[in-house]
Amino acid sequence: MRIFEDESNSDPIYKRNRIRMELLPILEREKWNFHKTYWNFHDRTQLNIQFDGIMSPNQTISPKMFRIPHETWMSLNLSAKKELIDFHLKLMGMYPLYKSGFENFHLQSEGERAFLENKNCYLYKSKFGDLFIIDKKSSAFKKAISYREGNQLTIEWNQNQFRIKDPEERYSLGSWHHGQKIQIRSGNKEISECMRENGIPFFLRTFIPILYFENEPIQILFSLFSKNEKNYPKRIYLER
Incomplete structure (x- = not known):
């Protein structure tokens, strides 16, 4: 929608304008957190409650x-x-x-x-x-969990799921440790470098789930961080 400036917004006859134009700039110059002051006197939980005290169906x-x-x-x-x-x-x-x-x-x-x-x-x-x-x-700061259903291993993290068939129970859930490397097509690569290239914040890297095969990291499950991300490497390379 097109935005326009109503002429009454600059008229000091209205109290709301005097507060906005005269009082708030003073508080800002004094480093006064007026947003926090406001919420100290208003219950945030009441914003999504209708007048009859029933929670709004549109609450998200x-x-x-x-x-x-x-x-x-x-x-x-x-x-x-x-x-x-x-x-x-x-x-x-x-x-x-x-x-x-x-x-x-x-x-x-x-x-x-x-x-x-x-x-x-x-x-x-x-x-x-x-x-x-x-x-x-955020649930991203909680540890990933894994469980088995029949011949399938499921890994859950950050409200997302990853599943892989594992009839012999050779796969497991792990996480990143300093100095770890992962096998790719051309050899081995530092997992920390993979995290950096994917833009993963440093304070979240130890939470990113990694798929292990017989106690060796084989795939970083970036898709659990964001559904738009691809796991790395895309193909799983296993030592035979």
Whole structure:
């Protein structure tokens, strides 16, 4: 929809305009977190409740992770980048970033890696990688689980599933450790390098499930991190 500026938005006769134009800039200059102050006096849980006290049928669960393409990030100016981050934080039910925190993160993003942590979430971006905004309560910070049903091994993580036939029970679930390598067509490759190439934030790498065959890592299950990702390597290479 086209956005237009209503003439009443700049008229100081209205209290809402005096608050927005006169009071809020003062609070911002004093580094006062007026968003937090507001929520200290308003119960966030009441926002999705109808007047009769019954939960709204349209209530949804806030997302726990966003991945914003590198190209999108690079196409924006400084103020638009902050608006982009704050918009996604709002969708997650969180407060906007402090200006100083954002500026520090943006400065880091011009180098090899940018990282910001606050009470509720992580922000991460490698030099040419996507921007991640991840809620600390995300299921990505929980360990993967595995179980067997008949001749099939199932691995679950981050609300996604991976299944493989395993009648002889030679496959198992594992995770990454420093110095580990995985077999690919041309030889062996550091798993840490595979994680870096896929843009996986460093603080999530130990959670990424890895498929093992007879106690050797054979496939990194990137598809459990994001359904758009492909497991690596695509083909499983087994020593005979």
